[in-house]
Amino acid sequence: MSTLAIDKAGPSRKVKYGSMSRDRTWALRWSYFFLVLFAIFFLTPPVYMLITSLKSSAEISAATNPWWVFHPTLSNYVELLTSNQFLRFFWNSAIVSIVVVIVTMLISIPAAFALARMKFWGSATLATGVFLTYLIPDSLLFIPLFKMLGVVQDVTGITLLNRWYVLLFVYPTLTVPFCTWIMIGYFASIPKELDEAALIDGASWLQTLTRIFIPVALPGLIAATIFAFTVSWAQFLYPLVFTTSVDQLVLPVGITTTLIKGDVFNWGQIMTGALLGAAPPLIIYAFLMDYYIAGLTAGATKG
Numbered sequence: 513m514s515t516l517a518i519d520k521a522g523p524s525r526k527v528k529y530g531s532m533s534r535d536r537t538w539a540l541r542w543s544y545f546f547l548v549l550f551a552i553f554f555l556t557p558p559v560y561m562l563i564t565s566l567k568s569s570a571e572i573s574a575a576t577n578p579w580w581v582f583h584p585t586l587s588n589y590v591e592l593l594t595s596n597q598f599l600r601f602f603w604n605s606a607i608v609s610i611v612v613v614i615v616t617m618l619i620s621i622p623a624a625f626a627l628a629r630m631k632f633w634g635s636a637t638l639a640t641g642v643f644l645t646y647l648i649p650d651s652l653l654f655i656p657l658f659k660m661l662g663v664v665q666d667v668t669g670i671t672l673l674n675r676w677y678v679l680l681f682v683y684p685t686l687t688v689p690f691c692t693w694i695m696i697g698y699f700a701s702i703p704k705e706l707d708e709a710a711l712i713d714g715a716s717w718l719q720t721l722t723r724i725f726i727p728v729a730l731p732g733l734i735a736a737t738i739f740a741f742t743v744s745w746a747q748f749l750y751p752l753v754f755t756t757s758v759d760q761l762v763l764p765v766g767i768t769t770t771l772i773k774g775d776v777f778n779w780g781q782i783m784t785g786a787l788l789g790a791a792p793p794l795i796i797y798a799f800l801m802d803y804y805i806a807g808l809t810a811g812a813t814k815g
Contacts, residue, residue: 558787565589565784572779588784598785600759601766604676606792608762609744611680616687616740617733623688624695625721629707639696646689654753657682661754676760679751683744691736698732699725734800745793763789 564572566584576582592598627639661672661681672678702725710720726733751765761769767785771778 558790561783561787564779565787567780569778569780588780589788592781592784592788597758597770598766601761601763602788604761604766605745605763605789608676608679608683609741612683612687612744613737613740615680615684616691617737619684619688620691620695620736621726621733622721623692624699625717625725627692628696628699629725630717639693642689643693646686646693650686650747650749653685654682654750657685658753673754674756674760676755676762678754679744679747679762682750682754683747686747686750687740687743691740694736694739695729695732698729702728738797738800741796742793745789 560579563579563581565588566581566586568583568585568587571581571583623642627635627642658673661678664670665672672681706724706728707720710724715723746764747762748764751762755761755765758766758770763785767782767789771782771785
């Protein structure tokens with residue numbers, strides 16, 4: 513009887529498995545279809561930028577195929593990389609981004625640790641408020657920030673406006689809230705037994721943070737660092753408002769203000785500058801993402 517039942521169930525079971533296999537095949541096909549579609553959609557702009565950067569101004573203005581380079585040239589790259597003005601923009605952006613990342617980490621890590629572990633009255637409300645401040649658009653914040661810095665400059669006599677280092681004070685208003693929120697989530701996911709054991713062994717809160725929480729939450733630190741650097745490097749509105757002199761500009765504003773003169777657009781150099789400006793974030797992403805994935809994998813396999 514059991515053998516007969518198994519034999520009778522065999523064909524239906526094969527049909528079921530065959531149907532599941534076909535469904536899986538179609539699911540994979542649709543997945544690859546949309547993956548290719550999104551890849552084409554997102555890679556088209558940088559590919560077009562690269563093609564345009566290899567053209568001369570005469571070829572760009574000519575009515576030729578915009579997706580093909582008939583006479584490739586590196587003159588746009590040579591002109592920008594040998595331009596003291598462009599190198600100044602690049603240097604300003606690098607200094608501002610590095611300092612802002614350091615300041616952001618020095619503020620957000622202790623703040624997140626305190627809000628996640630040192631429970632006190634109103635800590636949850638304060639943590640939510642920190643995140644809500646990030647949701648305020650920077651297009652609404654730059655006006656009061658500009659007025660505040662103007663008052664500080666009038667009272668102290670320290671020149672802040674139209675100086676590249678003013679960005680060191682305004683960028684953290686964008687990076688610190690979000691990075692603090694990210695770190696709160698990572699610190700809250702760490703088992704409480706770790707810090708309780710450290711405190712029982714006589715470790716201070718600072719030692720608990722530096723020797724236990726920071727190594728364990730390394731993926732969160734890397735994610736926050738990537739975010740802070742990206743925001744600092746790519747920010748456009750704040751440097752456009754707070755800096756006006758050419759020697760004080762950062763890369764995003766410097767490219768648009770110096771390479772666009774009236775209604776004349778130097779598209780070759782604009783595309784070249786955009787590609788060169790995008791290179792540092794891409795390199796950092798490629799370098800840090802390996803450590804980010806390795807950290808997640810190590811955390812998942814440790815028992």
